Amino acid sequence: DAYELNLGWRYDSRNRAIFADRGMRHRFNVAYTLPGSDVEFWNASYDYLQFLPIWRGVTLMFNVELAYGEALGDTTALPPYRQYFAGGPESVRGFRESRLGPKDNFGRPYGGNIKTVAQTELLLPMPEKWRNSARFSLFYDIGNVFSNQDIRFFGPNPPNPVEVDYGFSYDQLRQSAGIAVQWLARLGVFRFSYAVPLKEFTGDTDTQYGDETEGFQFSIGQAF
Numbered sequence: 001d002a003y004e005l006n007l008g009w010r011y012d013s014r015n016r017a018i019f020a021d022r023g024m025r026h027r028f029n030v031a032y033t034l035p036g037s038d039v040e041f042w043n044a045s046y047d048y049l050q051f052l053p054i055w056r057g058v059t060l061m062f063n064v065e066l067a068y069g070e071a072l073g074d075t076t077a078l079p080p081y082r083q084y085f086a087g088g089p090e091s092v093r094g095f096r097e098s099r100l101g102p103k104d105n106f107g108r109p110y111g112g113n114i115k116t117v118a119q120t121e122l123l124l125p126m127p128e129k130w131r132n133s134a135r136f137s138l139f140y141d142i143g144n145v146f147s148n149q150d151i152r153f154f155g156p157n158p159p160n161p162v163e164v165d166y167g168f169s170y171d172q173l174r175q176s177a178g179i180a181v182q183w184l185a186r187l188g189v190f191r192f193s194y195a196v197p198l199k200e201f202t203g204d205t206d207t208q209y210g211d212e213t214e215g216f217q218f219s220i221g222q223a224f
Contacts, residue, residue: 002079003034014051018184019135021059021123024050033072039079043069043113057125061137067115070149077149083111086145087174089217091117093141094176094195096212101145102166105154107209110147114168117143121180135182141195142175155207162207174211175199191219 007030014023027047033040045067052060069078088097102110121139146168147153154161178195194216203210 002037002039004031004037005034006031014049018189019132019182020051022051022053024048040072040075041069041078041082042072043067043078043082045115051123059123061119061121061123063119063121065115065117065143069113077151078111078113080111084113084115084145085109085111086115086117086143087212089191089193089219090221091141092143092174092176093139093178093180093193093217094197094213094215095174095200096214097217099212100143100174102147102151102153102164103209105161107156110151110153112145112147112166113149114146115143116146116168116173117141133184135180137180137182138178139180139193139195140175140177142173144173146172155204156209157207164208172201173199174201178215188220191221193217 009028011026014020014025025047028045030042030044032042045065048062048064050062054060067084069082069084071077085098085101086092087095087100092100099109101112104110119139119141121137123135123137126134126136147166148168153164153166155164175198176195177198178193180191180193183190196215197211197213200211200213201208
């Protein structure tokens with residue numbers, strides 16, 4: 001059982017909730033577990049989104065997501081449901097969903113307590129009749145998940161396991177670029193993207209599992 005106290009702040013000046021092309025949004029949240037909880041921790045997240053009109057319907061979009069969490073008291077790490085994950089159509093495109101960052105001894109995503117993701121998109125002009133229902137863009141993504149918790153991770157060589165350090169490092173930020181299409185339908189916003197990883201780790205059979213890439217990705221949900 002965990003009893004959390006949450007405090008959040010939000011500012012939104014976008015001209016539209018869906019397919020905005022100007023304005024900005026800030027979201028900040030802090031959570032802290034109250035005494036009596038079985039696990040004790042705190043975490044904080046910040047999301048920044050901005051649209052900058054450039055010229056004749058061309059808009060530059062920035063989206064940054066930062067998050068950090070830390071265990072308290074006798075708790076040694078964030079619980080699994082509070083670990084952060086990255087990769088996928090709403091994070092660093094071109095990498096499989098939630099597969100970036102720390103991995104357990106079997107190569108499965110474990111998550112981390114540090115998340116750094118940034119997306120830059122060049123939103124291209126659309127014909128008038130599709131302007132409010134479709135969007136086409138070129139994008140560049142960068143980010144990863146890291147861990148500085150009291151957890152030991154090991155590579156894929158069982159006879160002689162090598163400990164892996166998943167602490168934050170700028171050189172470990174994954175990067176990708178590609179094209180994206182968003183379409184507003186009755187079921188929600190359909191999002192299609194094709195990305196090419198610009199910086200990936202192919203892995204080493206003795207020390208560390210490699211990244212899992214995925215060029216074409218699709219999701220249904222809300223747009224920025």
